[in-house]
Amino acid sequence: MLSRIEALDRLRTQPRTRLANLPTPLVPLPRLGRALNASRLWAKMDAETGFALGGNKVRKLEYVLAPPMLDGITCLVTAGGPQSNHCRVTAAFAARHGLRCILVTNRGPEGDPTGNALLHRLFGAEIVLIEDRSERPSRMESVTQELLAAGETPLVLPIGASTPLGCLGYASAAIELCNQIDVLNDGCTETVVFSASSSGGTLAGLILGLALVQRTDIRLFGVSADEPADELDAVCRTLARDAAADLLGTTIDPEIVPFESIDDQVGDGYGIPTTASREATELFGRQAGIVLDPTYTSKAAAALIAHLRGDGIPDHQRCVFLHTGGAPGLLA
Numbered sequence: 380m381l382s383r384i385e386a387l388d389r390l391r392t393q394p395r396t397r398l399a400n401l402p403t404p405l406v407p408l409p410r411l412g413r414a415l416n417a418s419r420l421w422a423k424m425d426a427e428t429g430f431a432l433g434g435n436k437v438r439k440l441e442y443v444l445a446p447p448m449l450d451g452i453t454c455l456v457t458a459g460g461p462q463s464n465h466c467r468v469t470a471a472f473a474a475r476h477g478l479r480c481i482l483v484t485n486r487g488p489e490g491d492p493t494g495n496a497l498l499h500r501l502f503g504a505e506i507v508l509i510e511d512r513s514e515r516p517s518r519m520e521s522v523t524q525e526l527l528a529a530g531e532t533p534l535v536l537p538i539g540a541s542t543p544l545g546c547l548g549y550a551s552a553a554i555e556l557c558n559q560i561d562v563l564n565d566g567c568t569e570t571v572v573f574s575a576s577s578s579g580g581t582l583a584g585l586i587l588g589l590a591l592v593q594r595t596d597i598r599l600f601g602v603s604a605d606e607p608a609d610e611l612d613a614v615c616r617t618l619a620r621d622a623a624a625d626l627l628g629t630t631i632d633p634e635i636v637p638f639e640s641i642d643d644q645v646g647d648g649y650g651i652p653t654t655a656s657r658e659a660t661e662l663f664g665r666q667a668g669i670v671l672d673p674t675y676t677s678k679a680a681a682a683l684i685a686h687l688r689g690d691g692i693p694d695h696q697r698c699v700f701l702h703t704g705g706a707p708g709l710l711a
């Protein structure tokens with residue numbers, strides 16, 4: 380078993396395809412902070428990872444689509460909703476690298492595709508429509524078999540790229556964030572981070588990174604877009620453990636990282652705005668010039684707002700909104 384230092388070294392030297400503009404900025408939001416009575420409010424702008432309109436998936440794909448993974452591959456296959464950000468970035472990667480891309484996506488609303496659905500097609504992906512999300516695994520499997528029979532060599536990316544490899548993108552992001560907050564010199568000794576969470580890879584990666592550098596001064600809140608909090612919690616911790624063991628040759632104790640999943644912003648369900656998420660979208664737009672999406676970031680921001688209005692932030696704390704992207708969804 381490797382030591383923590385050796386595991387960190389393995390993380391640093393892990394093969395990756397550079398896609399993201401890193402580090403993403405950590406920006407102060409004083410005006411929004413004043414509106415929320417919170418003077419030390421920041422946004423970590425992963426919406427600005429850049430590639431194909433950015434967002435959190437770009438960091439994950441750097442590892443999931445690293446050169447060794449692509450050896451001999453002719454086609455990428457993945458799945459998601461009609462407004463999937465993961466499908467968008469995967470399709471753009473395929474276009475950039477001259478690969479075929481098959482996206483298994485649920486049927487969207489009638490009419491011309493908009494937002495991410497438009498971008499999926501713009502990047503040249505072949506779309507396989509399904510009626511219900513429960514069909515995704517079986518349809519991905521049948522598509523893969525058809526591709527193999529046709530002489531292609533497909534690489535299947537699980538939904539959201541929330542695999543141990545994908546987590547490494549956010550393990551690195553956690554270290555990047557630590558480096559940024561360590562030079563703030565604002566007198567705070569604790570950081571509270573709010574992020575949207577769905578397939579769990581983003582939070583799992585953050586947990587992994589923080590456990591590796593043994594940071595217990597950063598408290599993570601994963602705001603669910605759909606799943607019950609206890610299930611998401613278990614997924615994140617398991618994924619973090621698996622990534623450490625399978626890829627970095629070490630064991631971590633995810634319990635040392637203060638982490639909680641929250642599911643009280645889901646409302647009527649995945650992708651359905653709530654009063655609080657609409658208010659968050661307006662506040663972030665008007666007071667910070669930040670674009671939130673209806674499915675993920677507006678609900679994470681709503682949780683952050685509820686937290687600030689409820690408890691406020693004590694003097695020793697700063698609050699960071701991890702902006703995971705998704706803006707095309709607002710324009711759908």
Ligand SMILES: Cc1ncc(COP(=O)(O)O)c(C=O)c1O
Nearest residue numbers: 464577578579580581675703705
């Ligand atoms: C914009 C955005 N934010 C957050 C998430 C959630 O990330 P994860 O699936 O890693 O939990 C997603 C995932 O689809 C996303 O597209």
